[in-house]
Amino acid sequence: MRKEYDAFDRRIAYAFFLLLFTIIAVIGLIFRIVLLAPPFAVSAYLITVGHRGRFSEPDGILVSYFAVIVITTAFHITIGTGPISLYLTTIAVSAIITFTRYSHPPAIALAIFSYIVHSDIAFVGSSLIVVALLVVSDFLIHRIAK
Secondary structure, X not given: OOHHHHOOOHHHHHHHHHHHHHHHHHHHHHHOOHHHHHHHHHHHHHHHOOOOOOOOOHHHHHHHHHHHXXXXXXXXXXXXXXXXXXHHHHHHHHHHHHXXXXXXXHHHHHHXXXXXXXXXXXXXXXXXXXXXXXXXXXXXXXXXXO
């Protein structure tokens, strides 16, 4: 772990994770898609407890989740929500996080969970809100950890 994080107490990091997870769960309840909470909870954990690690860089979170939102929405509209679309989405998202510097593995889980939701508006809306929450939280945690 980096020096800046060493000063940041793990108990405080875990408390931030619990706060973020609670907010994510409430957002899931509001949008009535509580199944999206697991991939977002992993992201919340990575940016709090695993702060600024290999898979928790803010630009990786932004790019990978925006890629999921765009790819799943495009495939839902053009191909539908069947298994072929699910497989293609998973392959596309995994290629992005594997072959670019924007590696954030929970994006693959989010892509899969988007097919369980079956509501593009609820998926996109809740995803954008949570991504914004995660990036702002990462910024605040980074400021506190300094």
